[in-house]
Amino acid sequence: MRVLAAMSGGVDSAVAAALAVDAGHDVTGVHLALSPDRQMLRSGARGCCSVEDAHDARRVADELGIPFYVWDLAERFTEDVVDDFVAEYAAGRTPNPCLRCNEKIKFSAVLDRALGLGFDAVVTGHHARLDGGELRRSVDAGKDQSYVLGVLTADQLAGAMFPLGSMTKDRVRAIAAERGFAVATKPDSHDICFIPDGDTRGFLARRLGSLPGPVVDAATGRQVGEHDGTYGFTVGQRRGLGVAAGDQRPRYVLGIEPVTRTVTVGTADLAGIPAVRTGVPTWTAAAPRLPLAAQVQVRAHAAPVHCRISDGGDGGLVIEFAEQQRGVAPGQSAVLYEPDAVRGDRVMGQAAVRAASRADEPLTR
Template sequence: MRLLAAMSGGVDSAVAAALAVDAGHDVTGVHLALSPDRQTLRSGARGCCSVEDAHDARRVADELGIPFYVWDLADRFREDVVDDFVAEYAAGRTPNPCLRCNEKIKFSAVLDRALGLGFDAVVTGHHARLEGGELRRSVDAGKDQSYVLGVLTGEQLAGAMFPLGSMTKDRVREIAAERGFAVAAKPDSHDICFIPDGDTRGFLNRRLGSLPGPVVDAATGEQVGEHGGTYGFTVGQRRGLGIAVGDQRPRYVLAIEPVSRTVTVGTADLAAVPGVRTGPPSWTGPVPPLPFTAEVQVRAHAAPVACRVSAGDDGGLLIEFAEEQRGVAPGQSAVLYEPDAVRGDRVLGQSAVRTACATEEPLSR
């Protein structure tokens, strides 16, 4: 097969490209330039896509003896990922930019261009498995990235290859070291690549400005603090609230209202929700008949929970949790997996959370 290897400059994509070469494929490497100011995007283990990363990727490609190119997708990345991230926070929602990047950049812009150039598929260093065209969790649960790939369609998965899904991250580094790759011990990038200092609130403040408003306690309706912008909060957040309350019980963000600029907080017993309503879903394969039982993961590092999925409003879904969940924020992706009793690692699809179900609404079982 003629394959395009997306090479970030990290150890995962380096080993993925090497394994594709070992398998006898005709491989070409490509590094994605996603920032107009790449000199500033790496700080220790944070960020990615810097000139340093491009050089690391090129060195690996040279050692593999494969062609290597840099594709400038900075404008597309800004529009589809960065601007979307800012707009979602401004609207009181909590987006996942890695999921959006996979959907709009790596498996839309890159895959479309690759297929147009005659490549058969795009190879990446994601920790997930493809078996018989089905997306499944990685064998390394601690590094599993199936959640941020849950937005991909069956057509996109047909043009993808994930060689690392059947091995642990330790084994990936061993392979890189055995080959003498300089990136073998390179730290993984963390946080959001376009916010290398990790200060999301500061990043949004520079783009949206100061938008002060009240922090209100749900139980009493009293104002217990002030904030500089609702974009600095996410539902379920506990730390950094800047509030003063009469008792010592911790408070969590329960709701964000960007129009009135109100952040509502409350105690743990008010933070749990029995389910969510979502927008229209996307599926990684055939559309499952509704209703059905599944497992759902509502954050990248959350534990999956059993759920019942049925038709919701306006083409969306109603997802009812077997156990109430905290920290479920509008804008997050609810990724659905096969029930654990079946196998529990196959991704069925995903849908963006719109609202939590009302706590007084009875749940069907």
């Protein structure tokens, strides 16, 4: 097959490209330039897609003897990922930019262009498995990235290759070292690639400005603090609230109202979420019949929990958790997995959380 290898400059994508070559595919490497100021996108292990990363990717391609190109997708990345990230926080929601990048960039813009150029598939260094066209978790649970791939459709999965999903990260680094790749010991990228200093609140403040408002205690209705912008908070947050509630019990963010600029906080007993409403789901295969039992994961590194999924009556879903969850915020993706022990690593699909209810509140639309 003619395969396009997406090469970020890291060890995972380097080994994925090498394995595609070893499998006998006709491989071409491509590095995505995602920022107009690429010198600013890496700080040690933070960030990615810098000029340094492009050079690392080109060096691996040269060692593999494959053609290599750089595709400038900075404008589309800014519109579909960065601007979306800012807009979601401004609206009181908590997005996952890695999931959005996979959806809009790597498996939309890149895959569409690759197919248009006559390639059969795109190979990436994601830690996830494809088994008979079904998306499954990586065998390395600590590196599993199936959550951020849960937005992909069956057609997109048909054009994807994930050769690392059946091995551990230690094995990936060992393969790179055996081949003499300089990236064998390169640190993994952490946090959000377009916020290399890790200061999300500062990044948003520079774009949205100061938008002060009250912090209100849910139990008493009293104002217990002030803030400079609701975008500095996410549901479930405990640290950095700056509140004086009158007792020593920790407070958590329970809700964010960007119109009135109100952040509502409360004690742990109010932070549990029994159910959520979502937007329209995407499925990795044919849409299942509802209602159904499943497992759901609401954050990239959260533990999956059993749930019941039903039709929300408006195109979305109602997801009822078997155990109340904390830190479930509008904007997050609820990624659904099969519920049984044998096939519980198969990704069924995902839907964005639109509304979450506390135990003392009705679940509204």
